[in-house]
Amino acid sequence: xxxxxxxxxxxxxxxxxxxxxxxxxxxxxxxxxxxxxxxxxxxxxxxxxxxxxxxxxxxxxxxxxxxxxxxxxxxxxxxxxxxxxxxxxxxxxxxxxxxxxxxxxxxxxxxxxxxxxxxxxxxxxxxxxxxxxxxxxxxxxxxxxxxxxxxxxxxxxxxxxxxxxxxxxxxxxxxxxxxxxxxxxxxxxxxxxxxxxxxxxxxxxxxxxxxxxxxxxxxxxxxxxxxxxxxxxxxxxxxxxxxxxxxxxxxxxxxxxxxxxxxxxxxxxxxxxxxxxxxxxxxxxxxxxxxxxxxxxxxxxxxxxxxxxxxxxxxxxxxxxxxxxxxxxxxxxxxxxx
Amino acid sequence: xxxxxxxxxxxxxxxxxxxxxxxxxxxxxxxxxxxxxxxxxxxxxxxxxxxxxxxxxxxxxxxxxxxxxxxxxxxxxxxxxxxxxxxxxxxxxxxxxxxxxxxxxxxxxxxxxxxxxxxxxxxxxxxxxxxxxxxxxxxxxxxxxxxxxxxxxxxxxxxxxxxxxxxxxxxxxxxxxxxxxxxxxxxxxxxxxxxxxxxxxxxxxxxxxxxxxxxxxxxxxxxxxxxxxxxxxxxxxxxxxxxxxxxxxxxxxxxxxxxxxx
Numbered sequence: 001x002x003x004x005x006x007x008x009x010x011x012x013x014x015x016x017x018x019x020x021x022x023x024x025x026x027x028x029x030x031x032x033x034x035x036x037x038x039x040x041x042x043x044x045x046x047x048x049x050x051x052x053x054x055x056x057x058x059x060x061x062x063x064x065x066x067x068x069x070x071x072x073x074x075x076x077x078x079x080x081x082x083x084x085x086x087x088x089x090x091x092x093x094x095x096x097x098x099x100x101x102x103x104x105x106x107x108x109x110x111x112x113x114x115x116x117x118x119x120x121x122x123x124x125x126x127x128x129x130x131x132x133x134x135x136x137x138x139x140x141x142x143x144x145x146x147x148x149x150x151x152x153x154x155x156x157x158x159x160x161x162x163x164x165x166x167x168x169x170x171x172x173x174x175x176x177x178x179x180x181x182x183x184x185x186x187x188x189x190x191x192x193x194x195x196x197x198x199x200x201x202x203x204x205x206x207x208x209x210x211x212x213x214x215x216x217x218x219x220x221x222x223x224x225x226x227x228x229x230x231x232x233x234x235x236x237x238x239x240x241x242x243x244x245x246x247x248x249x250x251x252x253x254x255x256x257x258x259x260x261x262x263x264x265x266x267x268x269x270x271x272x273x274x275x276x277x278x279x280x281x282x283x284x285x286x287x288x289x290x291x292x293x294x295x296x297x298x299x300x301x302x303x304x305x306x307x308x309x310x311x312x313x314x315x316x317x318x319x320x321x322x323x324x325x326x327x328x329x330x331x332x333x334x335x336x337x338x
Numbered sequence: 339x340x341x342x343x344x345x346x347x348x349x350x351x352x353x354x355x356x357x358x359x360x361x362x363x364x365x366x367x368x369x370x371x372x373x374x375x376x377x378x379x380x381x382x383x384x385x386x387x388x389x390x391x392x393x394x395x396x397x398x399x400x401x402x403x404x405x406x407x408x409x410x411x412x413x414x415x416x417x418x419x420x421x422x423x424x425x426x427x428x429x430x431x432x433x434x435x436x437x438x439x440x441x442x443x444x445x446x447x448x449x450x451x452x453x454x455x456x457x458x459x460x461x462x463x464x465x466x467x468x469x470x471x472x473x474x475x476x477x478x479x480x481x482x483x484x485x486x487x488x489x490x491x492x493x494x495x496x497x498x499x500x501x502x503x504x505x506x507x508x509x510x511x512x513x514x515x516x517x518x519x520x521x522x523x524x525x526x527x528x529x530x531x532x533x534x535x536x537x538x539x540x541x542x543x544x545x546x547x548x549x550x551x552x553x554x555x556x557x558x559x560x561x562x563x564x565x566x567x568x569x570x571x572x573x574x575x576x577x578x579x580x581x582x583x584x585x586x587x588x589x590x591x592x593x594x595x596x597x598x599x600x
Contacts (some may be wrong), residue, residue: 002560022501033586060419082504083504084473084477084506085468085471085477085478085479085480086477086478089472104564108479109385109499109500110480110497110498110499110500111499113465113468113480114468114478114480114481115462115468117432117436117463117464117465117466117467117468117469117472118469118471118472119470119472120465120469120470120560121433121463121468121469121473122472124433124560125560126431126559127432127433127465127560127561127563128561129462129464129465130431130462130463131462148462148569149460149461149462150349150354150460151354151459151460151462152569153354153355153568153569154355154561154566154567154568154569155566155568155569155570156565156566157563157564157565157566157567158561158562158563159561159562159564160561160562161431161562162562163560164561170565199477200509201476201477201508201509201510201512202477202478202479202507202508202509202512203506203507204504204505204506205494205504205505205506205507206504206505207502207504208503208504208505209501209502210501210502210503213377215516216500216501218500219500221553221599222599223352228485246599246600250471261433264517264518264519265498265519266554267518270374270459271374271375271459271518274462274520278597278599279594279599296572300597300599301589308578313576313578314576315572315576316576317574317576317577318577318579318589318590318593319576319577319578319579320579320580320586320590321578321580321586322580322583322586323581323583326348327583327586329583330583330584330586330587331587331590331591332437333584333587334587334588334591335591335600338469338525338591338593
């Protein structure tokens with residue numbers, strides 16, 4: 001909403017986190033948002049709310065209270081069992097108009113990135129995508145949002161002075177999670193879902209977990225990624241074995257995907273996914289800039305390549321000069337010894 | 339079926355940098371290109387119309403030179419193109435941009451489907467597609483990786499997410515954003531490229547598409563970019579690890595263990 005005076009703006013209070021949920025499960029990114037939200041709520045001297053949309057979600061409230069939420073607002077309805085963008089957006093839109101939060105944080109996941117821009121338009125709110133920094137400006141009380149743009153080549157600082165709520169999305173693994181305090185409780189508010197809010201035009205027919213070739217790059221702590229140097233599908237089998245051993249996921253450069261060695265869902269980089277794991281092991285990836293922008297924020301980067309002078313080897317924390325078909329099996333032997 | 343494909347002309351982003359003295363984005367001499375993700379949206383629209391009949395209209399908001407990107411879409415098979423260009427649009431954030439595009443879509447007459455790429459590679463927000471849907475009040479499906487059943491009234495799609503995919507049925511009109519999996523965009527033939535160069539790409543102003551000037555440009559945008567900076571350099575130096583495979587493996591695994599990663 002456009003606010004014109006300080007008095008109007010003061011009617012918008014509290015920090016909200018829109019939870020990322022799966023049946024019976026609160027995804028970790030929610031706790032990370034609650035961690036960021038807690039800091040902002042302290043700085044604003046207000047409450048931290050967590051919004052749960054779905055079926056059977058009231059059961060998940062306790063976990064949100066334990067992770068620092070003061071209030072849980074739940075729209076618990078069987079018509080929210082499947083994720084339908086406009087139904088979810090309408091439910092959140094209604095809650096925002098009713099309770100007037102000052103700040104709303106949402107996960108920059110497939111669902112979050114579908115939901116929150118829609119809600120921002122419906123409520124005429126300001127929205128900043130994929131924030132890597134969220135602070136309160138001590139002078140104005142406004143949310144200072146920092147985000148990378150132009151493929152990571154610049155960092156932009158963005159503010160929303162007059163519209164409320166101030167909304168931001170945050171990628172998984174960017175913020176530190178809220179501390180868990182077992183037994184911590186809070187206030188539960190339940191809201192209804194009026195029939196008008198339910199989409200007449202979209203419905204989920206089927207939800208399929210891709211377990212044969214699970215790609216959870218955004219969630220992975222450890223990514224083993226391959227490029228042209230992996231040489232083919234067989235080489236990716238080796239990467240897969242390594243990933244299985246360390247509980248990680250397989251990533252790929254565009255060259256490997258375009259060669260048909262691995263599916264697009266594994267692609268990291270400008271036309272694939274941006275990832276930020278704790279460890280990125282780049283095997284036979286020379287490091288085109290379009291790939292680097294998708295992974296350069298990883299905590300630890302290890303590159304394995306026969307060529308010592310590639311951009312990836314120069315970016316890496318550890319640049320292993322060698323044949324990946326010898327180094328990877330040797331590393332797996334070492335890990336198995338632990 | 340009339341399909342509007344929304345496209346964006348973007349700077350070739352890997353060349354974009356900040357002038358260390360002026361702290362402004364250096365755009366001089368930087369080539370522009372059609373946002374790579376939009377190629378999949380254009381291709382999908384052209385294929386759908388080949389199957390069920392109708393018309394593909396490419397739509398963009400931007401400066402005059404964005405006509406070049408619209409011509410690229412026409413070379414790929416779009417039947418016509420419209421450019422929204424007006425000083426009133428300058429400085430629009432994703433809210434105001436999606437509003438302008440929604441106004442442009444309404445001005446095209448009865449549109450059944452709006453297709454967009456999943457995001458643009460300069461801003462990377464993925465906000466404009468859902469924003470258009472919200473402004474139009476239409477349903478949406480994002481991250482569409484396949485269309486499995488298409489008729490004039492409804493489309494069944496596969497939508498990617500972190501765990502796998504969902505099958506969603508959408509009754510038209512609606513908005514979809516598509517990912518790279520959905521098709522392999524064609525390379526335009528020389529005759530179609532030449533024909534697109536001669537094609538008329540009409541330019542419409544804010545007023546011509548009935549957009550409220552109060553909701554456009556900087557004034558209509560809830561967000562403001564208050565500062566831009568170069569990203570902080572990556573901390574630490576590269577340690578080059580050499581020797582036999584076993585030696586290298588020991589060094590790396592030792593480090594992984596020290597950091598409690600394995």
